[in-house]
Amino acid sequence: MHLTPLQPDIFPALAQMFVAKFQQLRAAVPVLPDTLAAPARVVEQLAWLKGGVVAWDGAQPVGYLGWFIVPEFRGTPRTGAYCPEWGHAARGSTAAIYRALYRAAAADWAAAGCGVHAISLLAHDTAAQQVWFWNNFGLTVVDAIRPMQPLDTPADSGLTVRRATPDDLPGLVALEAEHTRHYAEPPVQMAAYEGHSMDALAAFISGEHNTIWLALDGSDYAGFIRFENDGDGAAAVVAAPDQIAVTGAYVRPAYRGRRAAPHLLDAGLRHYAAQGFTRCSVDFESFNPEAAAFWPKYFTPVCLSVTRIPEQPPI
Numbered sequence: 551m552h553l554t555p556l557q558p559d560i561f562p563a564l565a566q567m568f569v570a571k572f573q574q575l576r577a578a579v580p581v582l583p584d585t586l587a588a589p590a591r592v593v594e595q596l597a598w599l600k601g602g603v604v605a606w607d608g609a610q611p612v613g614y615l616g617w618f619i620v621p622e623f624r625g626t627p628r629t630g631a632y633c634p635e636w637g638h639a640a641r642g643s644t645a646a647i648y649r650a651l652y653r654a655a656a657a658d659w660a661a662a663g664c665g666v667h668a669i670s671l672l673a674h675d676t677a678a679q680q681v682w683f684w685n686n687f688g689l690t691v692v693d694a695i696r697p698m699q700p701l702d703t704p705a706d707s708g709l710t711v712r713r714a715t716p717d718d719l720p721g722l723v724a725l726e727a728e729h730t731r732h733y734a735e736p737p738v739q740m741a742a743y744e745g746h747s748m749d750a751l752a753a754f755i756s757g758e759h760n761t762i763w764l765a766l767d768g769s770d771y772a773g774f775i776r777f778e779n780d781g782d783g784a785a786a787v788v789a790a791p792d793q794i795a796v797t798g799a800y801v802r803p804a805y806r807g808r809r810a811a812p813h814l815l816d817a818g819l820r821h822y823a824a825q826g827f828t829r830c831s832v833d834f835e836s837f838n839p840e841a842a843a844f845w846p847k848y849f850t851p852v853c854l855s856v857t858r859i860p861e862q863p864p865i
């Protein structure tokens with residue numbers, strides 16, 4: 551095996567390699583959009599990468615790894631090297647190919663001052679997951695998807711569930727402050743989540759296709775779920791014009807475990823299904839215990855993003 555830098559003339563062959571893997575995932579999760587099943591579309595995406603390396607067996611490309619360099623990765627002071635799910639694939643000896651690609655890439659990333667390495671993996675690709683786990687990477691973000699159909703067992707939390715209006719902004723700001731604290735506290739201790747201000751929430755609910763659904767106990771706010779058309783930061787494999795993303799959920803501790811969140815989710819799913827949207831996605835931190843217990847009951851994971859913080863900071 552030998553390695554060369556990523557060059558545009560090889561993009562069509564690399565796109566085929568990714569599409570073959572992606573088609574296996576789509577066979578298992580048919581609700582995934584077919585956008586990235588088109589090699590030409592993957593070629594367009596590959597052109598955005600800022601660096602990459604290709605592994606060859608003689609004249610045959612057998613793997614590739616491409617990346618972006620991301621300042622202040624996930625809201626931390628670290629510069630990150632990030633490989634999207636369409637930015638890599640391996641054919642044949644997965645472990646040997648990825649190890650060789652990573653050795654070369656990591657040298658470039660150290661030179662670029664990267665203090666964190668990250669890669670998104672297709673959820674069915676257990677061979678790739680094993681390689682990156684052995685390379686000191688751990689699960690960080692899960693992207694998941696479901697059809698936009700109501701829950702099999704409609705949830706009744708005993709709370710009133712309705713869509714938020716501008717009159718709810720003060721109540722929403724208070725919920726959002728608690729929601730933000732949840733991510734800062736142990737065991738989550740996330741740097742990235744910044745709560746929405748009153749102005750940001752007002753702008754949000756006025757956006758086309760954006761909704762926030764509220765659970766109320768009389769006049770007391772118990773929780774919310776937020777949906778939007780533009781799930782910024784979500785995996786490319788879930789993106790489609792007929793997809794809506796869940797981009798926030800919070801239920802006050804006193805109301806947890808009585809199915810407020812499923813009730814809210816069901817209300818949102820019914821609303822968007824009636825508008826002709828067919829898929830709903832969510833991404834969540836796997837190290838947020840409440841999220842990790844909740845979303846997989848209703849959504850199928852399709853993309854697993856893993857990260858590594860090398861013990862030795864970049865020189």
Ligand SMILES: CC(C)(COP(=O)(O)OP(=O)(O)OC[C@H]1O[C@@H](n2cnc3c(N)ncnc32)[C@H](O)[C@@H]1OP(=O)(O)O)[C@@H](O)C(=O)NCCC(=O)NCCS
Nearest residue numbers: 732799800801806807808809810811812834838840841844
């Ligand atoms: C995730 C969250 C929205 C779920 O809300 P919920 O209304 O409690 O959802 P459910 O009623 O379906 O309960 C979910 C699970 O919580 C657990 N649970 C039960 N009682 C609980 C309690 N008093 N406190 C905490 N969790 C409880 C149960 O394991 C339940 O699972 P089960 O269906 O197997 O019984 C809520 O836990 C929350 O706000 N967490 C903090 C914010 C967060 O992580 N948001 C997700 C962002 S990605």
